[in-house]
Amino acid sequence: MRDVSKSNDSKKPIVHSVPSLPVDEDSEGRSPLTDLLDKIIQGDCLDVLPLIPSECVDLILTSPPYANKRNKTYGGVNADQYVTWFLPIAAELQRVLKPTGSFILNIKEPAINGERHTFVIELILELRKQGWFWIEEYCWHKKNCYPGKWPNRFRDAWERCLHFTKNKQFAMYQEAVMVPMGDWRHQRLRNLSETDKQRDNSKVGSGFGKNVSNWVERDMAYPTNVLHLATECSNRGHSAAFPVELPKWFIKLFTLSNNVVLDPFIGSGTTAVACQELNRRFIGVELNAEYCSIARKRVGNSTQLTLW
Amino acid sequence: MRDVSKSNDSKKPIVHSVPSLPVDEDSEGRSPLTDLLDKIIQGDCLDVLPLIPSECVDLILTSPPYANKRNKTYGGVNADQYVTWFLPIAAELQRVLKPTGSFILNIKEPAINGERHTFVIELILELRKQGWFWIEEYCWHKKNCYPGKWPNRFRDAWERCLHFTKNKQFAMYQEAVMVPMGDWRHQRLRNLSETDKQRDNSKVGSGFGKNVSNWVERDMAYPTNVLHLATECSNRGHSAAFPVELPKWFIKLFTLSNNVVLDPFIGSGTTAVACQELNRRFIGVELNAEYCSIARKRVGNSTQLTLW
């Protein structure tokens, strides 16, 4: 679980302007984009996002704190208040995203009182009302999920990666995530060609053989909307690091070199690491000081902003 | 994707009472359960379901017609009217389901106008208002999904299997679907047994041997909420028959021998075949005459009901 302690603490005043901000501001209170790039910024989303200029981010990729009540120390947002908490953040995300940009939201509702909670699907509906398009729901199939046994359910082995955009026309570079065709696929091709022969004999589906021959010549295939990756078990001091392959996949799919990726709940910095490995620029925001420290060590950057 | 022609044909009057019904009726208009068992009943859900006695079904398992515009010949229910169309059916399903029964709804929203449609998640919220509990969302990860290429999305390789119940206490037989443990397990077992032998020879550590024997006996593990099954390629004249393994998995999980399984949109009869293979009783309903014929041939039953 990602930590945003105090993010739902009503006693803390929400500071939308930060007088001691160590970056320049323009007339609208935005910082120059270059001052924010490749930084892990410590602070609350609702404080930090207003500093970012409008329509300068190519991809927003984040795994916000999940709602649950498990760990009081680390807080977490209450499930029943989740939509209300998230919507103003999403409004800022919409402002900073380029018109052709994408927003990937990795989330999964917990089981509460024996039922799956509905706040995630309610959030989808509300985000659409806010103007987002719900383009797709990618499924992250976790190879190694949390153990446990209960009378009413099995272990939860998948999470949602919701894809939202500002427009129906958006940037997508599908070739960047093509995968090699495995041996099983070659076998399948062989089988298909046999089926194709049979169908030719029965004079059904004439155009099918043509497609098969095209497939054989290819050694790369497009993936599906299911990602099959293991979670990272290694201890990074962060209890919920997704595997770096997950952000890398979406970054390759939706951005080009030197494009800007924003993660408003960057946690231990996995999204930033993915950006560095792929030569993208990142803006990372994290409320928790400890996670910030971990993230900054991982990205090895000396100049990092602290808002409060 | 299942198709049910004419199911959204407003010209056909909705017949809630069927005078020529070839089964006896009680004072409430219900048929004796035994008259309905192991039958493929041709007719509209809203006509047939009222014949079924209350609280006699152990499992409802269905893949209703999806909303899409792809195939005009087979129609399908319009996406914007889907929830309104489904809710009265769900009310009848709730009536016929036993208090400890389960309702598995296999469904996936299509992409319409470039977006995933929201009728499925709206349906979840409405079903909860109707009194259903949304216990779980199983993910059917399709090994071989429908081919295609689009600029804004990849091929859709997963579908939802929504699990609803009437109560939070319900029947679930998890041992019936246990799976062999992974390879890591076998390696460990081999090594442990060698160690165990050595220790037996040297007569050291009796308590340890006990643990080993416990592990050795356990070569099966509980599955997760992701099913990784291939779709059936064989053409049954049905545009989207799910693989028989899918209903079999849920039938084993939620029913015992001779329990009653209802599929109100049985299509080409896959659910009935699964029931026969597992020695369960089924009630199948299908509007389309052609599918009915296919289903009846598959289950090999001579006496089948036609309502109109």
Add this chain to the structure above:
DNA sequence: GTTCCGCATGAATCGATAG
């Protein structure tokens, strides 16, 4: 250098117990 093995550990959930 490789390979292999042992072990800790995870975005969990339920039910019982305690306050």
Add this chain to the structure above:
DNA sequence: ACTATCGATTCATGCGGAA
């Protein structure tokens, strides 16, 4: 009654140490 806390359950993965 209702909420908070705690123990029990469970398995794929990666890391470190060893052969």
